[in-house]
Amino acid sequence: MPHHYETSGPAIYRQSFATIRAEAELTRFTPDEEPIAVRMIHASGMVGLAEHIRMTPDFASTARLALASGAPIFCDARMVAEGVTRARLPASNEVICTLGDPRTPDLAAQLGNTRSAAAVELWRPRLAGALVAIGNAPTALFHLLNLLEDPDFPRPAAIIGCPVGFVGAVESKAALWAAPPVPSLIVEGRLGGSAITAAAINAVASRAE
DSSP, X not given: OOOOOOOOHHHHHHHHHHHHHHHSOOXXXXXXTHHHHXXXXXXXXXXXXXXXXXXXXXXXXXXXXXXXXXXXXEESSHHHHHTSOGGGOTTOOOEEOOTTOTTHHHHHHHHTXXXXXXXXXXXXXXXXXXXXXXXSOHHHHHHHHHHXXXXXXXXXXXXXXXXXXXXXXXXXHHHHHHSOSSSEEEEOTTOOOHHHHHHHHXXXXXXXX
């Protein structure tokens, strides 16, 4: 017998977001934050993700304003960059990942750090006012936080810090949340990843579902 299933893309989206809003605990999010949390939950398939999402009070408004003003988006991984829906970007914003830059391996060797961390160094010329999205590498987030200890280092407008994993992910996000240098969003604990991070970018870029 043939399988019967929903074949309308818009209907699938409507049902998915309705299910999330019916099942997830979203009351602590402001109207500006709620669409971001919902889209992150949608990307993860976990309504329980809501309890792990943390945003500074000014994150949603600041990040949206940055993108509306044409700010670039710096991503730590190609999977994050590829997950950004370009049609949602309000100002044809440039999405940049320097992990594959030919300078990165040598820079990593010089720093004695990972390629993900070294790639962050290449953001410096255009980092001021940008949106940073880290969804894979805790070393990238740690390195960025260390760079931002310097008051003269260019400040991004906002940081999405959602690296996933078992080594450094918990600690890097806790460090960001303990003393956010700019408006920030994290997913506490080991959870995170490229899909969740790209979903956060897409929700910041447009409220459309």
